[in-house]
Amino acid sequence: MQHHELQSEDKILFFKKDYISEFVYGGVDGAITTFAVVAGAEGASLGVAVVIILGLANLIADGFSMSVGNYFSTKVSRENFDRHKAREYWEVEHLGTTEKEEVREIYAAKGFKGPLLDQVVEVITSDKDVWVDTMMKEELEMTKDDKTPVKTASVTFISFVLVGSIPLLAYIFSGSGSGIGGSELFLYSSILTGIALTLVGALKSVVTERNMLAGIAETLLLGGLAASLAYFVGDVLEQVFL
């Protein structure tokens, strides 16, 4: 029953928590970096066309690079676990005496002693899988990442592009030929980005089981600061280079 509770806890609706967490980080990153391009271009008064062109170019390239990066880092983390596990199997096979002594130390530290300790070591080391499992958890403190690289990368990409396109919507739909001015579009973009970050921030606090207002405030503050930095850099450099 306890185990049941645990499993349902790791899912939200039908989605695994791990992937919701990828969705949240991909979405936050997409919205913030795209909005930073918008703010930087606005600070340097570069015009609507530049915002759309570099915003979209950045969205696609950054989303691609972040998700492929996630693919590799998940893959490497799983391979790292497998490699260490294979090494432990080798050590159990070839350095049995040392490895047995390590199991003895591990269980002595848990409070076992005397003949009971001997018996425990016997049972653990009589099954190679149990033996290696013990070394992985107790000596190396490693557990296998259960996310798959392809799913992780796909969720990241979709959420990066989906949420990350929101800061550009006002610019894209107005087009460069509309009558709406740049600063008005920037206002709309800020509002839309704020709404997007609020929703993703709320979802984040569901994943992390923390206070929802704190999650939202954190995300909005991060986005606001990053955009302010970009605006400021754009504004200062405009005076230098344009």
Add this chain to the structure above:
Amino acid sequence: MQHHELQSEDKILFFKKDYISEFVYGGVDGAITTFAVVAGAEGASLGVAVVIILGLANLIADGFSMSVGNYFSTKVSRENFDRHKAREYWEVEHLGTTEKEEVREIYAAKGFKGPLLDQVVEVITSDKDVWVDTMMKEELEMTKDDKTPVKTASVTFISFVLVGSIPLLAYIFSGSGSGIGGSELFLYSSILTGIALTLVGALKSVVTERNMLAGIAETLLLGGLAASLAYFVGDVLEQVFL
């Protein structure tokens, strides 16, 4: 001795492997996203000033947002561990019978039975720390992330900005008033970015203990593809909006 080997394995020179890994991911991301801005601007023929302004704005804003994002995700992962651990302490305190039964199941699965199983369960559950430790590793399969949030964030920021500024160097030092043309600067930028990605890719394979040529090829390919996407998007949108 075995433990000694393990510890030295987790450091490279004086740096902890975890932080080198942050350095690698921050650096790869910085170089690739900045180079994507350069390529996108080049594809849309936006000129040297736009490359420098938006490249730097993106570098600062993205580096900030990525490192603060890393700060929170490391913090959340550690808090998540602590919260689950506190919950296990509570369960051990208040649902002792159920939790004891779980320890019995865990050790039965390892091959223990009869009176020996009873004795093992007695020893494990006689010490609350050992009991909770067993539940964390065996039931929840959780181990604590030993990176600290502030160090993780600092390493990410430094490496993002440091490596990420390399694609901009040629543009910055030529200035917008130099005689060197945009496409020539783009060539220099590509070469410098290629060298940076090669070095970081090599460092990555040291961390992941994988083939160095594969690590370099992977990183270069990722950067090249992201930049090509950005160039292509810039080029197509130039015809639409400019």
